[in-house]
Amino acid sequence: MTPFEMTNHTRVTEFIFLGFSNHPNLQAVFLLVFLAIYLTTLLGNTLMMVATRVSPALHTPMYYFLSNLSFLDICYTSTTIPVTLVNFFREKKTISYEGCLSQIFFFVTCAGTEGVLLAAMAYDRYVAICHPLRYPVLMSTRVCVCLVIGSWLCGLVNSVTHTALTSTLILCGPNQISHFLCDIPLLLKLSCSDTSVNESVLHMASATIGLSPCLFTAGSYILIISAILKIPSAQGRRKAFSTCASHLTVVVVFFGTANFNYDRPREGHSLDMDILVSVLFCIVTPLLNPIIYSLKNNEVKGALRKLIKKTWIP
Numbered sequence: 001m002t003p004f005e006m007t008n009h010t011r012v013t014e015f016i017f018l019g020f021s022n023h024p025n026l027q028a029v030f031l032l033v034f035l036a037i038y039l040t041t042l043l044g045n046t047l048m049m050v051a052t053r054v055s056p057a058l059h060t061p062m063y064y065f066l067s068n069l070s071f072l073d074i075c076y077t078s079t080t081i082p083v084t085l086v087n088f089f090r091e092k093k094t095i096s097y098e099g100c101l102s103q104i105f106f107f108v109t110c111a112g113t114e115g116v117l118l119a120a121m122a123y124d125r126y127v128a129i130c131h132p133l134r135y136p137v138l139m140s141t142r143v144c145v146c147l148v149i150g151s152w153l154c155g156l157v158n159s160v161t162h163t164a165l166t167s168t169l170i171l172c173g174p175n176q177i178s179h180f181l182c183d184i185p186l187l188l189k190l191s192c193s194d195t196s197v198n199e200s201v202l203h204m205a206s207a208t209i210g211l212s213p214c215l216f217t218a219g220s221y222i223l224i225i226s227a228i229l230k231i232p233s234a235q236g237r238r239k240a241f242s243t244c245a246s247h248l249t250v251v252v253v254f255f256g257t258a259n260f261n262y263d264r265p266r267e268g269h270s271l272d273m274d275i276l277v278s279v280l281f282c283i284v285t286p287l288l289n290p291i292i293y294s295l296k297n298n299e300v301k302g303a304l305r306k307l308i309k310k311t312w313i314p
Contacts, residue, residue: 011171012097012171012172012175012190013096013097014094014095014096014097014175015094015095015096015097015100015175015176015177015182016092016093016094016175016176016177017087017093017094017095017177017179017180017181018093018176018177018178018179019084019093019177019178019179019180019181019275020088020093020180020275021093027088028088030088031085031088031089034081034084034085034088034283035085037081037283037284037287038077038081038082038085038283040287041073041074041077041283041286041287042074042077044287044289044290044291044294045070045071045073045074045286045289045290046070046074047290047304047307047308048066048067048070048290048293048294048300048304049067049070049071050307051300051303051304051307052064052066052067052070052303053067054303054307055303055306055307057299057302057303058299058300058303061124061139061144062121062124062125062128062243062247063299063300064144064148065117065120065121065124065144065147065148066121066293066300068117068148068151069114069117069118069121069250069289070289070290072110072113072114072117073114073285073286073289073290074286075106075110076107076110076111076114076282076286077282077283077286077287079103079106079107079110080103080107080180080181080282080283081283083095083099083103083181084180084181087180093180095182097171100182100187101163101166101167101182103181103182104159104162104163104166104182104183104184104187105159105160105163106159107181107182107183107282108155108158108159108162108163108184109152109155109156109158109159110155111155111258112154112155112158112159112205112209112210113151113152113154113155113156114155114254115209115210115213115214115254115255115258116150116151116154116155116209116213117147117148117151118213118217118247118250118251118254118255119212119213119214119216119217119220120147120148120150120151121247122216122217122220122221122247122251123147123216123220124139124144125220125221125224125243125244125247126220126223126224127139128243129224129227129228129240129243129244130223130224130227154209155209158205158208158209161201161205162184162198162201162202162205165197165198165201166184166187166198168193169187169188169190169191169193169195169198170191170192170193171187171190171191171192172190172191172192174190175190177190178274179274179275179278180275180278181278181282184198184202185202185262188202206262210258210262214255217251217255221244221248221251224244227240228240228241242297246292246293246297249292250288250289250292250293253285253288253289253292254285257277257280257281257284257285258281260277260280260281261277261278261280261281
């Protein structure tokens with residue numbers, strides 16, 4: 001498309017979400033389900049943050065990372081669900097152009113940060129099991145803070161880059177997004193300008209922010225499992241594995257749903273299937289994280305039990 005043709009198109013100022021449009025009679029049901037998921041996610045992750053803060057038994061690097069993961073999950077789910085809840089009350093489900101870019105910025109920041117943070121947590125488990133005597137030195141408070149800050153910086157740099165490139169796209173319409181949220185691949189489909197740079201950067205980011213933490217985490221757990229198998233006693237092996245079982249479950253859920261959401265073929269799938277996969281990745285994962293840690297970790301269960309008794313039982 002020539003520059004002259006581009007100027008003849010009206011600038012897109014808002015987008016219309018088509019997600020859930022196939023089921024107009026179920027809007028009230030979707031509203032209640034999403035509201036329940038959101039409130040449960042907020043409650044579960046807030047309790048996890050408070051428990052790791054007030055319980056002396058949880059003042060360790062692993063739970064410091066878990067507290068940051070809970071805060072990140074609250075931010076993550078808050079980038080999408082509030083807008084979706086408001087749109088359930090509207091016949092025309094819209095978001096402004098600026099609001100769409102803002103949602104992309106926070107969504108990409110949180111998703112990128114979580115992947116790197118999970119890799120940092122895998123490193124923590126590797127040091128704890130493979131180098132227990134050096135653990136206090138290798139996972140000092142300064143190292144933990146640097147790892148968390150580094151995770152956020154990776155997510156922010158990645159997000160700023162993508163958001164800036166997305167803002168340069170010339171969107172000529174239609175302004176309909178076949179989803180319930182804004183995401184970079186969805187806007188690339190609506191662009192009438194050259195998207196080769198955006199797509200190249202997207203592939204590079206997928207390899208660095210997406211694939212690299214996943215491979216690092218997988219490599220860490222290969223070394224962890226090999227070290228656990230060398231422990232002579234069955235009780236020792238169970239105890240060692242129990243310290244990383246929760247994190248391993250969270251890793252599988254996060255990277256598994258992320259891979260299924262972004263790396264599966266887009267053709268041949270219905271709108272309902274696209275929505276379901278994105279709900280699993282963007283909404284269900286932050287809900288499951290505190291549940292997984294509270295179910296599989298006795299220290300977390302004990303801290304949450306004491307916190308609930310202290311807060312709600314006189």
